[in-house]
Structures are given as C-alpha cells and as structure tokens.
Amino acid sequence: xxxxxxxxxxxxxxxxxxxxxxxxxxxxxxxxxxxxxxxxxxxxxxxxxxxxxxxxxxxxxxxxxxxxxxxxxxxxxxxxxxxxxxxxxxxxxxxxxxxxxxxxxxxxxxxxxxxxxxxxxxxxxxxxxxxxxxxxxxxxxxxxxxxxxxxxxxxxxxxxxxxxxxxxxxxxxxxxxxxxxxxxxxxxxxxxxxxxxxxxxxxxxxxxxxxxxxxxxxxxxxxxxxxxxxxxxxxxxxxxxxxxxxxxxxxxxxxxxxxxxxxxxxxxxxxxxxxxxxxxxxxxxxxxxxxxxxxxxxxxxxxxxxxxxxxxxxxxxxxxxxxxxxxxxxxxxxxxxxxxxxxxxxxxxxxxxxxxxxxxxxxxxxxxxxxxxxxxxxxxxxxxxxxxxxxxxx
Amino acid sequence: xxxxxxxxxxxxxxxxxxxxxxxxxxxxxxxxxxxxxxxxxxxxxxxxxxxxxxxxxxxxxxxxxxxxxxxxxxxxxxxxxxxxxxxxxxxxxxxxxxxxxxxxxxxxxxxxxxxxxxxxxxxxxxxxxxxxxxxxxxxxxxxxxxxxxxxxxxxxxxxxxxxxxxxxxxxxxxxxxxxxxxxxxxxxxxxxxxxxxxxxxxxxxxxxxxxxxxxxxxxxxxxxxxxxxxxxxxxxxxxxxxxxxxxxxxxxxxxxxxxxxxxxxxxxxxxxxxxxxxxxxxxxxxxxxxxxxxxxxxxxxxxxxxxxxxxxxxxxxxxxxxxxxxxxxxxxxxxxxxxxxxxxxxxxxxxxxxxxxxxxxxxxxxxxxxxxxxxxxx
Numbered sequence: 130x131x132x133x134x135x136x137x138x139x140x141x142x143x144x145x146x147x148x149x150x151x152x153x154x155x156x157x158x159x160x161x162x163x164x165x166x167x168x169x170x171x172x173x174x175x176x177x178x179x180x181x182x183x184x185x186x187x188x189x190x191x192x193x194x195x196x197x198x199x200x201x202x203x204x205x206x207x208x209x210x211x212x213x214x215x216x217x218x219x220x221x222x223x224x225x226x227x228x229x230x231x232x233x234x235x236x237x238x239x240x241x242x243x244x245x246x247x248x249x250x251x252x253x254x255x256x257x258x259x260x261x262x263x264x265x266x267x268x269x270x271x272x273x274x275x276x277x278x279x280x281x282x283x284x285x286x287x288x289x290x291x292x293x294x295x296x297x298x299x300x301x302x303x304x305x306x307x308x309x310x311x312x313x314x315x316x317x318x319x320x321x322x323x324x325x326x327x328x329x330x331x332x333x334x335x336x337x338x339x340x341x342x343x344x345x346x347x348x349x350x351x352x353x354x355x356x357x358x359x360x361x362x363x364x365x366x367x368x369x370x371x372x373x374x375x376x377x378x379x380x381x382x383x384x385x386x387x388x389x390x391x392x393x394x395x396x397x398x399x400x401x402x403x404x405x406x407x408x409x410x411x412x413x414x415x416x417x418x419x420x421x422x423x424x425x426x427x428x429x430x431x432x433x434x435x436x437x438x439x440x441x442x443x444x445x446x447x448x449x450x451x452x453x454x455x456x457x458x459x460x461x462x463x464x465x466x467x468x469x470x471x472x473x474x475x476x477x478x479x480x481x482x483x484x485x486x487x488x489x490x491x492x493x494x495x496x497x498x499x500x501x502x503x504x505x506x507x508x509x510x511x512x513x514x515x516x517x518x519x520x521x522x523x
Numbered sequence: 524x525x526x527x528x529x530x531x532x533x534x535x536x537x538x539x540x541x542x543x544x545x546x547x548x549x550x551x552x553x554x555x556x557x558x559x560x561x562x563x564x565x566x567x568x569x570x571x572x573x574x575x576x577x578x579x580x581x582x583x584x585x586x587x588x589x590x591x592x593x594x595x596x597x598x599x600x601x602x603x604x605x606x607x608x609x610x611x612x613x614x615x616x617x618x619x620x621x622x623x624x625x626x627x628x629x630x631x632x633x634x635x636x637x638x639x640x641x642x643x644x645x646x647x648x649x650x651x652x653x654x655x656x657x658x659x660x661x662x663x664x665x666x667x668x669x670x671x672x673x674x675x676x677x678x679x680x681x682x683x684x685x686x687x688x689x690x691x692x693x694x695x696x697x698x699x700x701x702x703x704x705x706x707x708x709x710x711x712x713x714x715x716x717x718x719x720x721x722x723x724x725x726x727x728x729x730x731x732x733x734x735x736x737x738x739x740x741x742x743x744x745x746x747x748x749x750x751x752x753x754x755x756x757x758x759x760x761x762x763x764x765x766x767x768x769x770x771x772x773x774x775x776x777x778x779x780x781x782x783x784x785x786x787x788x789x790x791x792x793x794x795x796x797x798x799x800x801x802x803x804x805x806x807x808x809x810x811x812x813x814x815x816x817x818x819x820x821x822x823x824x825x826x827x828x829x830x831x832x833x834x835x836x837x838x839x840x841x842x843x844x845x846x847x848x849x850x851x852x853x854x855x856x857x858x859x860x861x862x863x864x865x866x867x868x869x870x871x872x873x874x875x876x877x878x879x880x881x882x883x884x885x886x887x888x889x890x891x892x893x894x895x896x897x898x899x900x901x
Contacts (some may be wrong), residue, residue: 130822132524132527132819133524134524138524370532395896404894419895420840421818431815433524452805453808509804510797510801512807519792
C-alpha cells in the first residue's frame with residue numbers, strides 16, 4: 130500500500146507546474162469560472178491548449194499509431210487535476226470522450242480526419258445527448274434520423290449543449306431505429322456545428338457569465354461517413370465513454386482549492402474584533418469539511434489506483450467518487466457562505482467580496498455538478514446495481 | 524500509488540477473519556454481553572497463539588514488531604466480527620505507553636506477558652465529571668516518601684475485573700499537565716470495582732480509589748510526562764479504532780444489502796425500491812471512502828509521517844459513518860431491527876458507543892480544527 134505517486138509522476142507534476150507558471154495568464158486561468166473553466170472557449174484558451182498539445186500532453190494514453198504516447202492513464206489524471214486546480218481549460222472531452230471513442234469504435238476515415246486535429250487542439254467539439262424529454266433517461270433521445278441518399282436527414286432538438294456556441298463539430302446521438310428498444314435504436318454522428326439546418330439558441334444560467342445552449346435540427350443532413358461505429362450501437366458507446374471519462378469532468382483539485390481558500394479566510398479574518406477561528410461553531414464546521422474533503426480525495430485515488438492496475442474499468446469507483454465529490458462540492462460552497470457571512474453575497478469584482486467572490490461563484494456553479502454527467506440519483510442507481518447487486522429499480 | 528495489500532497482509536487478514544469466525548461468532552459475542560469478564564477464553568488464547576497480542580509490540584519483547592497498517596488490518600477484522608477482548612486496552616494502549624515511556628525493567632516485566640496473554644493491562648482514564656483533555660484527570664496522587672497515595676474515581680475502565688494491572692492517569696499537581704501514569708494492582712487495598720452496564724453491553728467498571736498506596740517505582744515515565752505519553756499513544760489507538768469502526772460498518776452493510784435482496788414487500792425485494800437502494804448506495808460510498816481514509820492514516824503512521832490531522836479525521840469519519848449507517852440499516856430492517864433476535868442491533872449499539880469513546884466527535888473536531896486553523900500561532 131502506498132498513497133503517494135511515483136517519482137516519475139511527481140516529476141511530471143513539476144513539469145506541469147513549471148509550464149503553468151511560464152504561461153500564466155489570468156484570462157486563461159480563472160478558477161472563479163468554477164467547473165466551467167474546463168471549456169476551451171476563447172482564442173486565448175485555445176492557444177493555451179495548443180501549447181499543451183505541443184508538449185505532447187494531449188493523447189498521452191492514445192496508441193502510438195494515432196500519435197499518442199501509450200502512457201498510463203494516471204498522467205492524464207495528474208495533468209487534468211493540475212489544470213483544473215489552476216482554473217485552466219482541461220482535456221476531458223476531445224482527448225477523452227471523442228478521441229477515445231473514435232479509437233475504440235470509429236472508422237479509419239474518422240480517425241484520420243479527427244485524431245490529428247485533437248492532438249494539435251485545432252478543433253473543438255460540442256456534445257449533444259440531452260433532449261427536453263431525455264435528461265437522466267438519456268436513452269429516450271428522440272432526435273429523428275431518417276435514411277436519405279448516402280446519409281441521414283435529421284429533425285429534432287438537443288438541450289444543454291454547453292459548447293455549441295464556440296465548437297466547430299457536433300458529436301451527438303440520434304434515433305435511427307424508432308422500433309427497437311430505446312437503448313438499441315440510437316446512433317452516434319459527427320457533423321459541422323455550422324451545417325445548414327442547425328440553429329443554436331443560448332440559454333442563460335445561474336452561473337451568471339456561463340451559458341448553455343439548445344440546438345435545433347431542421348432538415349439537417351449528415352453523410353453516413355460521419356456515423357461513429359455501428360448503426361444503433363450509439364447508446365452503448367455513450368455509456369462506455371461516460372463511465373470512463375466521468376472522472377475528468379468532475380475534478381477534485383478545485384474542491385481542495387476552495388476549502389483551502391475558506392480555511393485561510395477563517396484563519397486570518399476577524400468579525401466584531403474577534404478572530405473567526407475562535408468561534409467553536411466555525412471550528413466544528415471546518416473540521417468536518419476538511420475531513421470530508423480528504424474522503425473525496427481518496428475516493429478519487431481508488432479510481433486512479435484501480436486504473437493503474439488495469440483489468441476491469443473502475444466504473445463503480447468513478448460513480449462513488451462522482452457522487453461523493455460533487456455532493457461535497459455543493460456542501461463546501463454552502464459552508465463558505467454560512468461561515469463568510471452576509472458579505473459573501475457580493476459577486477466577483479465587488480470590492481468587499483470575501484474570498485475574491487468565490488463563495489458566490491461556487492454557490493451558483495456547483496449546483497449543476499450533482500446534475501450533469503449522470504445525476505447523483507443515476508450514480509446511486511449504478512452503485513446499487515453494479516456494486517451491491519440489487520435488482521433494477523426503475 | 525497502490526491501494527492493495529501485500530500478499531502477507533492479505534494472509535493476515537484472512538487468518539484473523541477465519542479465527543474470529545471460529546472462536547468469536549455472533550452467538551459467542553452475544554453470550555459475552557454484560558459478562559463480568561467479557562472475553563471468551565478460547566478466543567483470547569488464540570489471539571496469543573497467533574501472535575496477535577504482540578502484533579505491534581517490538582520484537583525484543585516478544586512481539587512481532589509490525590506496523591500500524593498491519594494493526595489496522597487486524598482491527599478492521601475485529602470490528603467486522605464484533606469479537607470482544609481486552610486486546611485494545613492491553614496490547615495497544617497499555618503496551619503502547621510502556622514502549623514509549625516505560626523503564627527497561629517495566630518493559631521486561633510486562634510486555635512479554637502482554638504478548639503471551641498471561642497479563643492484561645487496562646487504562647483507567649476517564650472520570651465521572653471529566654472530559655478528554657488533561658483537566659479531565661482529577662484523581663489525586665499525593666507523593667509521600669517513596670510512594671503515591673491515590674484517592675478518586677475512574678469510570679469506563681474496560682475489563683478491569685480481568686486485569687493484572689491498571690494503568691491509572693493521576694494528577695500530581697495543579698499545573699495543566701501535572702499528570703502521571705501509574706501501574707496499580709487492582710487487588711491493592713482501597714481499590715473497589717463496580718461493573719457498569721453500557722449501551723454496547725461491553726465489560727466496563729467504575730473503579731474507586733480510597734487512599735491506595737502505590738510505590739513510586741510503578742510510575743511509567745518521568746514526572747510530568749504522563750499526559751504527553753498518553754496523548755501520543757492515543758493517536759495510534761484511534762487509528763485502530765477507526766479501522767474497527769469501518770470493519771463493523773462494512774459487515775453491517777453487507778448483511779443489510781443481503782436482507783434487501785431476500786425480504787419482499789409489495790411483491791418485490793426491498794432493494795428494488797430506490798428509496799432503499801439509494802440509502803445503500805450512499806452508505807457503500809461512505810464505507811469505501813472511510814475505509815480508504817483509515818488505510819491512509821495507518822499507512823502514514825507506518826511510514827513515520829505525521830498523523831496529527833489524519834488520525835483524528837479517520838476516527839471522526841469512521842465512527843460517524845458507522846453510527847449513521849447502522850441507524851439507517853435498522854430503519855431498513857424495519858420492525859425486526861428493533862428486536863434482539865436479529866443481529867443488526869449488535870452493530871447499531873456498538874457503533875454509537877465507539878463514537879463516544881476514546882475521543883468523541885467534539886474532541887476530534889477540535890484536534891482537526893486546531894491543526895488546520897491555529898498553525899500560524901504555533
């Protein structure tokens with residue numbers, strides 16, 4: 130048993146830290162964007178990710194054949210945690226969900242077309258699974274795909290496509306067989322985000338500066354060459370990728386960062402002339418928070434350690450981590466407001482906002498962590514069935 | 524990063540699990556409830572024969588010199604089985620204090636006997652109106668020539684009836700930490716034992732001291748060093764108890780999950796209701812997370828790293844999880860969970876008692892908060 134990373138792994142972390150220092154830019158590294166900081170949504174953020182690509186840090190686990198370095202997954206974890214901790218854009222979507230699915234399931238044509246661009250960070254994707262009537266019940270997606278020539282005619286609607294307003298390509302599921310059982314009639318496709326028939330409509334969120342989107346398909350058309358993998362196997366690919374990548378979407382480092390920020394605040398601030406840290410109620414709350422934070426961290430390590438060992442993918446560990454860490458993330462945001470008091474209602478940029486306004490941003494943004502990427506309830510269903518062996522309950 | 528056990532550790536775990544199943548199954552656990560001695564003789568003998576009583580005691584005194592990690596592995600199994608024994612008070616706490624502060628003579632006199640099981644030592648610490656801090660120790664030891672004279676009362680003294688010696692925390696002066704550790708023969712004139720019945724039905728005594736004379740040579744460690752010794756040993760102790768709590772939690776969850784597969788209501792198994800399945804999914808996450816935190820604390824201790832924060836975090840979280848989870852389990856078992864016949868109540872009662880004992884929630888939270896918030900001052 131060993132809870133430390135290896136010397137090589139620590140050396141890698143040092144390289145990443147040096148890289149972050151050398152490329153410091155507050156517009157690229159903005160922890161106050163909370164979980165949304167993972168998006169590569171501005172020219173500066175794209176340039177930053179391109180540099181990451183030039184370091185060979187995209188596709189570290191991919192096969193050499195496709196430009197990867199066949200390294201261990203733990204390096205992707207370490208890189209992503211460091212990036213997330215600093216509020217940088219992250220590597221989950223292109224390298225993980227899309228790149229790895231193409232490597233596992235895609236045609237050679239799609240691999241040749243997209244994988245090099247992912248490695249160079251010359252492309253941004255948007256992911257479209259959710260629809261108005263298909264949220265947690267993702268397999269209920271109804272976007273209609275009908276055979277038309279050597280392609281598919283698309284009509285319907287997606288919702289919560291967060292990257293639609295800046296991405297070049299759309300990765301989405303559509304119903305190709307309306308008569309099959311719901312999870313056996315879905316196919317994955319890729320199409321340009323600016324294709325005729327696609328309309329993007331922004332949705333404002335309580336994340337204030339952050340938006341998400343609806344995407345409408347009106348007689349849009351996609352060539353069958355841009356079908357990903359087998360016909361009607363899309364839902365299997367979606368679940369497989371989510372199981373493997375859930376982890377990269379909900380990093381731990383930002384939680385630790387906010388807990389540290391809160392502890393520093395309590396250790397140094399006064400209220401009514403008395404140090405905050407002398408308040409026994411606050412001391413009790415801090416003790417609970419730092420303990421639960423460590424539990425979230427080690428639940429993440431269980432996932433990492435199991436992936437290092439190889440064998441069956443650590444899907445139960447990923448669900449347990451996601452469930453606990455995101456619930457805890459919300460708890461930390463709430464506690465930061467209770468402990469920081471009335472001034473924490475002030476937003477980022479307000480002169481008197483404690484903790485740089487992070488209490489406000491995190492209170493807003495953490496809400497979606499227990500919802501997106503498979504809600505807490507979905508994680509509990511997964512754990513109940515796969516880990517505990519309980520009967521299907523829905 | 525490697526969270527697996529070595530082959531030896533895996534074997535140790537299996538050996539202890541098998542031995543507990545054979546010598547301390549739940550009917551034996553039940554038979555020992557409220558018993559004046561409280562430890563099944565055969566089980567105690569086995570602990571000695573398998574070198575488990577000396578597991579973490581240095582080899583020069585007959586022990587196996589294993590680390591806190593092996594200790595935690597054994598404690599997780601003792602927790603799973605609910606096997607009652609003075610292992611903790613004798614082999615962990617009393618032996619720990621002797622190893623840390625005892626004279627050569629004291630070590631040679633007691634450690635080999637603790638290892639063989641021929642002697643049982645148990646600490647006498649808490650007092651009726653005292654807390655977990657040094658101020659809680661008010662039992663007076665007045666030095667008179669070459670001896671101390673002790674007057675006062677201790678409670679929650681585990682296995683006192685079976686003990687060869689009590690390791691008594693006494694107050695020798697008015698300074699905060701004017702505290703000494705004394706080895707006292709419970710047969711000494713003026714010592715009186717009264718069994719006290721508890722939530723967990725374990726074997727504990729109130730011990731009153733009425734002008735008890737103890738030779739000064741029975742003091743463990745230098746004058747004024749008693750509290751520091753005790754405090755240090757406690758950090759090792761709570762890691763073991765955290766492991767014990769998580770072991771108990773793990774087994775309580777297992778039997779409850781099985782029950783929800785077997786028991787049907789409204790024509791389907793309980794586990795097919797999300798209201799129930801989601802409780803269990805949360806519990807399984809807390810148990811796996813808590814267990815890993817315990818291994819981290821034990822690993823850190825065995826690597827010689829500081830456990831000033833990790834050990835209290837481990838006990839706090841483990842005992843909280845054990846308590847909350849067993850309360851949930853009783854709810855899932857329903858009416859039969861309230862009856863003595865079903866086993867879940869054995870875990871439910873022990874969980875709360877363990878949370879209150881050997882540093883409670885409030886004390887542990889304060890230790891953690893102090894480590895996090897008061898560093899600038901130090």
